[in-house]
Amino acid sequence: SRSINLAVIPGDGIGQEVVAEGLKVLTAVLPQDVKLETKEYDFGARRYHATGETLTDADLEQLKQHDAILLGAIGDPSVPSGVLERGFLLKLRFAFDHHVNLRPSKLLPGVATPLAGNPQIDFVVVREGTEGPYTGNGGTIRQGTEHEVATEVSVNTAYGVERVVRYAFARAQARPRKKLTLVHKNNVLTFAGHLWTNIFNKVAEEYPEVTTEYIHVDAATIYLVTQPERFDVIVTDNLFGDIITDLAAAVSGGIGTAASGNINPSGEFPSMFEPVHGSAPDIAGQGKADPTATVLSVALLLRHLGFEAEATRVEDAVAADLAERGALPARSTSEIGDALCVRVAG
Amino acid sequence: SRSINLAVIPGDGIGQEVVAEGLKVLTAVLPQDVKLETKEYDFGARRYHATGETLTDADLEQLKQHDAILLGAIGDPSVPSGVLERGFLLKLRFAFDHHVNLRPSKLLPGVATPLAGNPQIDFVVVREGTEGPYTGNGGTIRQGTEHEVATEVSVNTAYGVERVVRYAFARAQARPRKKLTLVHKNNVLTFAGHLWTNIFNKVAEEYPEVTTEYIHVDAATIYLVTQPERFDVIVTDNLFGDIITDLAAAVSGGIGTAASGNINPSGEFPSMFEPVHGSAPDIAGQGKADPTATVLSVALLLRHLGFEAEATRVEDAVAADLAERGALPARSTSEIGDALCVRVAG
Numbered sequence: 001s002r003s004i005n006l007a008v009i010p011g012d013g014i015g016q017e018v019v020a021e022g023l024k025v026l027t028a029v030l031p032q033d034v035k036l037e038t039k040e041y042d043f044g045a046r047r048y049h050a051t052g053e054t055l056t057d058a059d060l061e062q063l064k065q066h067d068a069i070l071l072g073a074i075g076d077p078s079v080p081s082g083v084l085e086r087g088f089l090l091k092l093r094f095a096f097d098h099h100v101n102l103r104p105s106k107l108l109p110g111v112a113t114p115l116a117g118n119p120q121i122d123f124v125v126v127r128e129g130t131e132g133p134y135t136g137n138g139g140t141i142r143q144g145t146e147h148e149v150a151t152e153v154s155v156n157t158a159y160g161v162e163r164v165v166r167y168a169f170a171r172a173q174a175r176p177r178k179k180l181t182l183v184h185k186n187n188v189l190t191f192a193g194h195l196w197t198n199i200f201n202k203v204a205e206e207y208p209e210v211t212t213e214y215i216h217v218d219a220a221t222i223y224l225v226t227q228p229e230r231f232d233v234i235v236t237d238n239l240f241g242d243i244i245t246d247l248a249a250a251v252s253g254g255i256g257t258a259a260s261g262n263i264n265p266s267g268e269f270p271s272m273f274e275p276v277h278g279s280a281p282d283i284a285g286q287g288k289a290d291p292t293a294t295v296l297s298v299a300l301l302l303r304h305l306g307f308e309a310e311a312t313r314v315e316d317a318v319a320a321d322l323a324e325r326g327a328l329p330a331r332s333t334s335e336i337g338d339a340l341c342v343r344v345a346g
Numbered sequence: 347s348r349s350i351n352l353a354v355i356p357g358d359g360i361g362q363e364v365v366a367e368g369l370k371v372l373t374a375v376l377p378q379d380v381k382l383e384t385k386e387y388d389f390g391a392r393r394y395h396a397t398g399e400t401l402t403d404a405d406l407e408q409l410k411q412h413d414a415i416l417l418g419a420i421g422d423p424s425v426p427s428g429v430l431e432r433g434f435l436l437k438l439r440f441a442f443d444h445h446v447n448l449r450p451s452k453l454l455p456g457v458a459t460p461l462a463g464n465p466q467i468d469f470v471v472v473r474e475g476t477e478g479p480y481t482g483n484g485g486t487i488r489q490g491t492e493h494e495v496a497t498e499v500s501v502n503t504a505y506g507v508e509r510v511v512r513y514a515f516a517r518a519q520a521r522p523r524k525k526l527t528l529v530h531k532n533n534v535l536t537f538a539g540h541l542w543t544n545i546f547n548k549v550a551e552e553y554p555e556v557t558t559e560y561i562h563v564d565a566a567t568i569y570l571v572t573q574p575e576r577f578d579v580i581v582t583d584n585l586f587g588d589i590i591t592d593l594a595a596a597v598s599g600g601i602g603t604a605a606s607g608n609i610n611p612s613g614e615f616p617s618m619f620e621p622v623h624g625s626a627p628d629i630a631g632q633g634k635a636d637p638t639a640t641v642l643s644v645a646l647l648l649r650h651l652g653f654e655a656e657a658t659r660v661e662d663a664v665a666a667d668l669a670e671r672g673a674l675p676a677r678s679t680s681e682i683g684d685a686l687c688v689r690v691a692g
């Protein structure tokens with residue numbers, strides 16, 4: 001009989017509320033014969049203030065035992081910028097080699113977009129998750145003086161780039177349009193840019209059916225607002241991926257519906273699924289947060305664990321719910337979760 | 347009697363056409379007593395193919411003699427990516443210490459935006475121009491092998507950050523709304539991020555009337571499409587500035603109207619003014635290019651050289667022309683230039 005042994009990290013702010021709904025929907029959609037075990041972890045601002053810890057080696061050992069991780073949000077204004085991001089979120093992505101950061105963008109019927117017209121938006125960004133300017137390489141000398149110098153080193157390896165580029169080509173090949181866009185800035189960041197471009201072009205030879213294009217990151221932001229239908233699959237570096245996926249979320253219905261997976265495709269470590277939005281402390285605890293992005297992250301989690309039909313049921317439920325929203329009065333976090341549970345069960 | 351000794355670099359593709367119109371408008375708007383001398387330089391793809399040169403020390407010596415530089419566009423698909431960008435554009439910005447890259451975004455009446463609703467857009471991005479990931483620091487080992495490692499080093503100095511932050515505060519102070527937003531990614535790029543944030547907060551103390559805020563670059567792209575009216579002056583790093591100013595151009599009427607100044611505020615070296623768009627080889631030589639961005643760059647040039655009234659006349663002419671465009675049949679590059687000449691003269 002099948003089972004899922006899930007690590008649950010509600011985290012800070014609205015993380016608590018949205019994860020509760022994600023779990024409700026997960027429970028509702030799973031067949032009776034699937035045993036769902038969950039263990040909750042208290043990472044985030046509270047634990048940091050109480051113990052000074054963000055993510056210890058012992059924590060990683062425990063998390064490693066799970067099949068997957070569901071995360072709400074980590075971050076609070078009471079913690080200095082960077083402490084939880086580097087000490088928890090990025091530490092986990094690096095420790096578990098989450099080199100594929102998968103971020104789908106789909107403008108669903110009935111969903112408002114800030115863009116005029118009625119754009120067709122349905123693409124997936126494959127963001128590299130373990131290299132680039134995110135490695136923490138760099139440093140500061142003469143800090144606080146007028147002679148301070150601070151560096152950030154973007155580290156890019158053939159090993160790291162090739163595996164994520166291969167993943168992206170495989171995804172593009174599996175989609176009807178079979179198009180893959182490389183986004184970088186190879187005319188300025190020529191060292192990293194040539195590495196990315198050369199590997200992209202080399203792997204492209206193995207995928208003759210996939211149409212490829214290259215776009216500079218600055219131009220990509222233009223196309224995301226003027227021709228979002230142009231994109232099918234995008235592969236890009238860690239930092240460029242961070243930037244364009246927030247923009248992609250904004251144009252395809254807002255950060256309230258943007259899901260993501262931090263994936264280790266080999267399965268050596270558990271993958272982690274989280275909404276793209278943050279902890280939104282200003283609306284935390286008020287039942288105002290939209291759990292949709294978390295529920296869609298649960299769909300990615302289900303698909304990753306092989307529950308394809310259940311993943312699709314969750315996505316269809318969200319699509320149906322969003323399509324009717326315009327006609328409904330505003331609902332609370334748990335009311336939206338309840339409605340989705342009804343839909344996935346029915 | 348006053349005079350302007352201008353270096354003119356038409357460059358590649360549509361650069362030739364749009365610069366011609368920029369010069370026409372410049373000539374038309376200048377008072378009779380101002381002597382305009384221009385010298386044309388042949389930088390770009392043609393010179394590179396003929397001589398292998400992009401920008402020599404002798405070239406820099408010559409350019410240094412001018413009061414300012416007007417540039418069309420540099421770049422052609424026949425030249426490998428990076429050669430002209432690093433060898434000409436960035437070399438010039440660094441050699442002439444163009445540390446303020448000024449990029450205004452204003453949605454003018456009658457101009458189409460990809461955004462729904464009727465957003466108010468009127469802000470200026472002050473992009474750092476001589477540091478960050480643009481320095482060319484970094485390198486590659488084991489190139490072309492499966493063990494290749496390529497690095498890009500973002501270099502940030504207190505000296506470089508403070509001067510551009512001061513410039514931005516002075517600009518914000520001079521504007522009615524007096525608001526300045528720092529855009530960075532200080533939760534991940536903590537070394538550079540702390541340097542930027544600390545200097546920003548320190549200088550802020552000298553400008554009690556300026557309202558300040560900090561926004562991560564990823565979130566900034568969301569606000570640029572959902573709440574562009576939020577911004578007044580933005581100060582940011584070289585790469586983030588590159589990315590968000592293309593997006594800003596897209597939402598405020600398109601890259602066809604986006605002007606920029608590469609400014610050396612001390613006047614030690616001539617400043618350079620250029621449209622944000624590139625050489626657009628696909629439409630070059632057909633009279634289809636919109637010279638508006640170049641003409642608005644001429645306005646920035648005029649203001650920089652102290653011709654405030656003339657700068658405003660050029661901007662007003664462009665605003666009036668854009669407001670009437672919807673009602674007119676499509677015009678050629680030179681027809682638009684001619685219309686603007688009539689307006690600035692009248």
Ligand SMILES: CC(C)[C@H](C(=O)O)[C@@H](O)C(=O)O
Pocket residue numbers: 085086089090242276533534564
């Ligand atoms: C919170 C931060 C570390 C993170 C990132 O930059 O990757 C976030 O912006 C994201 O996109 O998941």
Ligand SMILES: CC(C)[C@H](C(=O)O)[C@@H](O)C(=O)O
Pocket residue numbers: 187188218431432435436588622
């Ligand atoms: C062409 C390129 C070097 C340049 C840059 O990245 O600065 C361009 O994109 C710009 O914004 O002026």
